[in-house]
Amino acid sequence: MDEEINVSFRDFGLDDRLLEAIVCLNWKEPTLIQEKAIPLALEGKDILARARTGSGKTGAFLIPIIQQILQQKKTNFIQETTVLILAPSKELCKQIYRNTTDLTRFCSRDVTFFDVSPQVDLISQRPLLLEKPDIVIGTPLRVLAHLQENNLCIHESLRTLVVDEADLLFSYGCGNDVNKILAYLPSIYQAFLMSATLSDEVKNVKKLVLHNPVILKLKEPELPESDKLTQYHIKCEEEDKFVLIYALLKLRLIQGKSLIFVSSVDRCYRLKLFLEQFGIKSCVLNSELPAACRCHAVSQFNMGIYDIIIASDERVADAPNSGPVRKKIKKDKEYGISRGIDFQFVSNVFNFDFPPTVEAYVHRVGRTARGNDEGTALSFVSLKETELLKKVEDYFTDESGQMKAQFKPYLFKMEELEGFKYRARDAFRAVTRIAVREARLKEIKSELLNSRNLKPYFEDNPRDLQILRHDKSLHTVKLHSHLHDVPEYIVPPTLKNVVRNSEQKKKPRNKSKTGKAKEGQAKKNYRRKQKDPLKSFQFAGLTELESRKNKKKV
Helix, strand or coil: CHHHCCCCHHHHCCCHHHHHHHHHCCCCCCCHHHHHHHHHHHCCCCEEEECCCCCCHHHHHHHHHHHHHHHHHCCCCCCCCCEEEECCCHHHHHHHHHHHHHHCCCCCCCCCEEECCCCCCHHHHHHHHHCCCCEEEECHHHHHHHHHCCCCCCCCCCCEEEECCHHHHHHCCCHHHHHHHHCCCCCCCEEEEEECCCCHHHHHHHHHHCCCCEEEECCCCCCCCCCCEEEEEEECCHHHHHHHHHHHHHCCCCCCEEEEEECCHHHHHHHHHHHHCCCCCCEEECCCCCHHHHHHHHHHHHCCCCCEEEEECCCCCCCCCCCCCCCCCCCCCCCCCCCCCCCCCEEEEEECCCCCCHHHHHHHHCCCCCCCCCEEEEEEECHHHHHHHHHHHHHCECCCCCECCCEEECCCCHHHHHHHHHHHHHHHHHCCHHHHHHHHHHHHHHHHHHHHHCHHHHHHCHHHHHHCCCCCCCCCCCCCHHHHCCCHHHCCHHHHHHHHHHHHHHCCCCCCHHHHHHHHHHHHHHHHHCCCCCHHHCCCCCCHHHHHHHHHHC
16 A cells, blocks of 8 residues: 555666756655656656646656656767657647757756747747757647648657647647657657546547657646635626726735636736736736747746736637738737646636536636645536536536536626726726737737847847736826725725735735734735625735635644
């Protein structure tokens, strides 16, 4: 019985430099997929791994790959590209690149790698590829382009192929590119196929890529357990969605970093412009923005520079291409938000527009409660979205009628938010179609200007790059300063204490230890006394540090 306990990274016989990097990343012990996959990979076996989002799949293939390269470099001094990693989106490629950087921080002279996914001229990347980095990371479209231009030659040297998020890769319409890439590869190589689901497309490519693979179907729930992930839903009208998000954020009923998912690019800017009028800052992520801008926004969000991202979860590759094209803004086909991207320490996920499929729901909600962190998911469900909610509930109900995941109704009294509704209507009226269109054009032009003309400057001045904020006001709607405050007369009687606490937080705080201690004690006392109908989300999005304090208290 004790054999399954106390597995550590040292048990895999890894290089000391790799172990030191793992310690710096604070990875205390292998996740389930890492525990199962790393030994098999080090033995040279092909692996088909099915594991949910946030399970540590990236580490499961990067750790053995880096270990094998370090071993080869001890006897083989010829520099050649031996590893190819394919991922469906530029954001995921950059994340894999960053993880590789972290894991090779103590052996960077021995392991070289390059990400070809950025949308730059192929010729500018050619010199770096001709240096034959050990690992090449990229989207199928970019990798295929370099292979066709003879910038990347791996038909003899390749030893390892990784296809990450394989099911998403095929849903993005990259299947033909993958098949063409396979023609440039040698007949024998080790392969990793990582996927959250085993669709028919994944099964088909398995036959082409893998040779007698070990199949890892980890026995783990698709969503975290209910003690880590709390799931709520609110049945409300379309107008009420805007009223609720305004009230929840402005009354500080939501704490911590939040992802708000909407169904389209228009909705992204409509919601951002709506929140701007109340002084609520947010940034947007969608397929129209340049990849560098999107990756930078995710990095700043992870660093805690801002707390709210409004993300459009549209399927670009599946969108119909009908009607006149000349006025349409070009979208990035290699864009993906709900899958793969490592949003760190996300406390809350909002489904402002309910996801169209069960799979989309799982991947959106999977952005929170990752690892040992806790999280909350709240879905706004309009009348026309009720069927979609039922499909999700049915999916998580077993044959005996037992729910495998708890979906709690989020109790509140909508009539108590009448004052908020009145203000929200005025604000929403100001967000016209013209204002949304101007906001889209303004942000795209701004980001293009920054990414092209200021790139050399930011390379020389990386600190200034941090100043480039993605949550600045777009100023396409006239803002009224009086809307930034919440007058006491519109606050529901049951929420008076919440607003008083919020106002106290806005005042300059005493930085002394006693001041911080008093504030912390006030939070704890308030949690004990909270009896409000909106209590579900009060302090639900605690930071990791605060969560640990609560556990110690218990």
